[in-house]
Amino acid sequence: xxxxxxxxxxxxxxxxxxxxxxxxxxxxxxxxxxxxxxxxxxxxxxxxxxxxxxxxxxxxxxxxxxxxxxxxxxxxxxxxxxxxxxxxxxxxxxxxxxxxxxxxxxxxxxxxxxxxxxxxxxxxxxxxxxxxxxxxxxxxxxxxxxxxxxxxxxxxxxxxxxxxxxxxxxxxxxxxxxxxxxxxxxxxxxxxxxxxxxxxxxxxxxxxxxxxxxxxxxxxxxxxxxxxxxxxxxxxxxxxxxxxxxxxxxxxxxxxxxxxxxxxxxxxxxxxxxxxxxxxxxxxxxxxxxxxxxxxxxxxxxxxxxxxxxxxxxxxxxxxxxxxxxxxxxxxxxxxxxxxxxxxxxxxxxxx
Amino acid sequence: xxxxxxxxxxxxxxxxxxxxxxxxxxxxxxxxxxxxxxxxxxxxxxxxxxxxxxxxxxxxxxxxxxxxxxxxxxxxxxxxxxxxxxxxxxxxxxxxxxxxxxxxxxxxxxxxxxxxxxxxxxxxxxxxxxxxxxxxxxxxxxxxxxxxxxxxxxxxxxxxxxxxxxxxxxxxxxxxxxxxxxxxxxxxxxxxxxxxxxxxxxxxxxxxxxxxxxxxxxxxxxxxxxxxxxxxxxxxxxxxxxxxxxxxxxxxxxxxxxxxxxxxxxxxxxxxxxxxxxxxxxxxxxxxxxxxxxxxxxxxx
Numbered sequence: 001x002x003x004x005x006x007x008x009x010x011x012x013x014x015x016x017x018x019x020x021x022x023x024x025x026x027x028x029x030x031x032x033x034x035x036x037x038x039x040x041x042x043x044x045x046x047x048x049x050x051x052x053x054x055x056x057x058x059x060x061x062x063x064x065x066x067x068x069x070x071x072x073x074x075x076x077x078x079x080x081x082x083x084x085x086x087x088x089x090x091x092x093x094x095x096x097x098x099x100x101x102x103x104x105x106x107x108x109x110x111x112x113x114x115x116x117x118x119x120x121x122x123x124x125x126x127x128x129x130x131x132x133x134x135x136x137x138x139x140x141x142x143x144x145x146x147x148x149x150x151x152x153x154x155x156x157x158x159x160x161x162x163x164x165x166x167x168x169x170x171x172x173x174x175x176x177x178x179x180x181x182x183x184x185x186x187x188x189x190x191x192x193x194x195x196x197x198x199x200x201x202x203x204x205x206x207x208x209x210x211x212x213x214x215x216x217x218x219x220x221x222x223x224x225x226x227x228x229x230x231x232x233x234x235x236x237x238x239x240x241x242x243x244x245x246x247x248x249x250x251x252x253x254x255x256x257x258x259x260x261x262x263x264x265x266x267x268x269x270x271x272x273x274x275x276x277x278x279x280x281x282x283x284x285x286x287x288x289x290x291x292x293x294x295x296x297x298x299x300x301x302x303x304x305x306x307x308x309x310x311x312x313x314x315x316x317x318x319x320x321x322x323x324x325x326x327x328x329x330x331x332x333x334x335x336x337x338x339x340x341x342x343x344x345x346x347x348x349x350x351x352x
Numbered sequence: 353x354x355x356x357x358x359x360x361x362x363x364x365x366x367x368x369x370x371x372x373x374x375x376x377x378x379x380x381x382x383x384x385x386x387x388x389x390x391x392x393x394x395x396x397x398x399x400x401x402x403x404x405x406x407x408x409x410x411x412x413x414x415x416x417x418x419x420x421x422x423x424x425x426x427x428x429x430x431x432x433x434x435x436x437x438x439x440x441x442x443x444x445x446x447x448x449x450x451x452x453x454x455x456x457x458x459x460x461x462x463x464x465x466x467x468x469x470x471x472x473x474x475x476x477x478x479x480x481x482x483x484x485x486x487x488x489x490x491x492x493x494x495x496x497x498x499x500x501x502x503x504x505x506x507x508x509x510x511x512x513x514x515x516x517x518x519x520x521x522x523x524x525x526x527x528x529x530x531x532x533x534x535x536x537x538x539x540x541x542x543x544x545x546x547x548x549x550x551x552x553x554x555x556x557x558x559x560x561x562x563x564x565x566x567x568x569x570x571x572x573x574x575x576x577x578x579x580x581x582x583x584x585x586x587x588x589x590x591x592x593x594x595x596x597x598x599x600x601x602x603x604x605x606x607x608x609x610x611x612x613x614x615x616x617x618x619x620x621x622x623x624x625x626x627x628x629x630x631x632x633x634x635x636x637x638x639x640x641x642x643x644x645x646x647x648x649x650x651x652x653x
Contacts, residue, residue, distance in 0.1 A: 021456075024455050024456065024457075025455065025456065025457035025458065026457075027451075027455060027539045028451050028452075028454070028455025028456065028457040028460075029451070029455075029457050030451070031447055031448065031450055031451025031452075031454075031455065031543075032448050032451040032452060032463060034444050034447060034448060034503070034504050034505050035444075035448040035463070035467075035504065035505040035506075035514070036463075037504055038501065038503075038504025038505050038506035039466060039470070039506070041485075041504065041506075042478060042482065042501055042504065042506040043466070043470055043478065043506070045481070045485075046477075046478035046481040046482050046485070047473075047477060047478060047481075049481035049484075050477050050478060050480055050481050053480060053481065065484075109371075110375060113368055113371060113372055113375075116368060118368060118369070118372065122639075124372055124376060125638075126635075126638055127376045127379050127380060128375075128376070128379060129634075129638070129641075130379055130380075130383070130634075131379065132561075132564070133564055133627075133630050133631065133633075133634045134383070134627050134630070134631065139568075139590070139593065139623055139626060139627055186375075186378055186379070187379070187382070239471075239472065242472075243471060243472055243474075246474050247474060247475060249570060249571050254474070254476055254571065257476050257479075258571070258575070261479075261480060261483075270480050270484070273480055274477075274480050274481075276476075277474070277476040277477045277479065277480065278477060280474060280476060280477075281473055281474050281476065281477045284472070284473075284474050285472055285473070288472050
């Protein structure tokens with residue numbers, strides 16, 4: 001296998017990509033062209049401009065936009081002088097960090113329940129996919145205002161009192177708020193259930209049978225088969241959840257950004273809002289990165305073994321190459337020596 | 353021994369169903385709440401002995417809410433605002449996803465990376481320059497400001513759709529396309545004739561998601577299409593719901609309704625009206641939807 005691969009690699013390195021391959025590459029690029037143009041306009045250009053805006057104070061005058069370069073002035077203004085932004089951001093971070101694991105775990109549980117052998121599967125699916133359809137900013141806002149987003153029987157006060165005994169005040173209130181908006185949190189897990197469900201359905205059932213044959217319990221099956229298989233989906237879901245929460249209209253920061261964008265005051269406006277958006281985005285991306293690192297850091301035993309084996313194989317291949325090279329060198333040396341001494345040495349055959 | 357195992361199974365089943373029903377109730381709770389309280393009249397609301405079931409079936413709230421939301425006009429506009437970009441989104445994302453899934457070319461990994469990055473990046477960063485750009489192009493407050501990005505595969509959550517199509521087209525056997533090419537089909541023709549018809553489930557999934565997301569988007573709709581400072585005439589049900597109280601006050605002043613102050617029931621009726629169309633769409637399409645989810649498998653990287 002490895003030898004074949006090596007040969008293939010050698011050949012592909014030598015042969016230039018043929019006309020067909022080149023034509024396919026060009027066609028592929030042609031298909032992607034709309035996206036490339038779009039990315040240039042709506043991603044690269046806007047991001048660059050947004051960054052430039054963030055460094056400026058922009059005032060709308062009848063003559064058009066008036067730029068005044070202020071450097072990092074907007075950022076310091078936001079972080080030091082804005083009474084809304086920093087508390088909102090802290091609230092956003094704590095609520096996201098707390099609710100993401102809950103949403104993902106909850107989604108996994110529901111997906112597993114739905115994947116199991118149950119009656120009225122269609123009916124339950126119909127209900128559980130409802131949030132995918134219904135959840136939207138104003139609707140959730142209305143429901144939250146009317147108190148339909150929390151089950152009144154859960155007494156928030158008691159929970160706060162219970163938790164604040166051994167946790168700092170800020171975390172305790174965040175957690176109790178989480179309980180207060182439990183339905184909202186659960187309602188955000190629609191797409192995540194879908195993603196988990198489609199991953200669960202791809203697991204070969206013979207794997208579970210084999211595990212059961214070997215005496216594995218359901219609990220063990222979950223940890224050893226289900227979880228490793230859906231692991232990439234966990235990361236995907238975490239990212240999706242963070243993105244969803246950060247773009248949801250229930251999130252106060254994006255409303256804040258919009259309001260300061262259209263605010264008529266002197267120091268606010270486009271530049272100020274851009275700086276705010278940049279700060280916010282950095283925080284969002286950081287949260288995503290932290291979660292991704294946390295989830296990817298714990299490689300399981302199998303993966304570690306595979307990595308080790310791959311390393312070993314590479315080492316071996318290097319050794320083989322080294323020996324090969326040495327062999328060639330030696331052969332050359334011998335050849336040279338033989339040429340040199342072709343007629344001068346006695347090779348024992350008897351004729352001179 | 354066999355019996356005990358079966359018994360255990362029964363208990364477990366009971367637990368599973370109990371869990372399912374409990375969680376299902378949590379999911380249904382807001383909708384049940386909405387339905388019941390939207391039908392209450394003022395007396396029912398104030399009466400503390402009435403919790404769930406209104407004393408009489410009262411559809412007046414719906415009439416008031418529909419009136420203040422300008423229901424039929426908003427509904428038509430919602431369908432256009434959600435529908436047109438969705439169709440374009442499906443088309444452009446299918447093309448891009450096919451290009452990424454079927455062909456190999458240098459820089460493909462980079463493009464995938466940028467797609468994922470653009471998904472993670474909050475839209476607020478690019479929002480302000482985009483707003484200025486639309487303003488300069490003179491398409492602010494028109495449907496074009498939604499059409500243009502979706503035409504270039506940059507609409508709402510387009511990254512996800514590209515990844516869905518990418519995943520799907522990667523699974524289409526290459527042999528099939530090669531056979532078509534041997535029979536004389538060009539690259540484009542083999543895409544339209546061979547790959548696209550087999551992508552039905554993916555198309556349906558993307559269509560439904562895109563439609564719902566555009567329907568539910570109020571932040572960007574308000575920003576680009578219906579206008580923040582000035583009204584452009586475009587509006588959607590969700591946008592109307594967002595400024596429901598103000599709308600209601602306007603409507604009440606015209607004297608068209610008997611209710612003069614907004615109450616919970618009217619609010620809930622308005623909310624119900626704004627989600628009813630997608631709810632109906634979902635109930636109609638849900639069989640295909642669930643099926644296609646099974647077939648496509650929304651799986652990114």
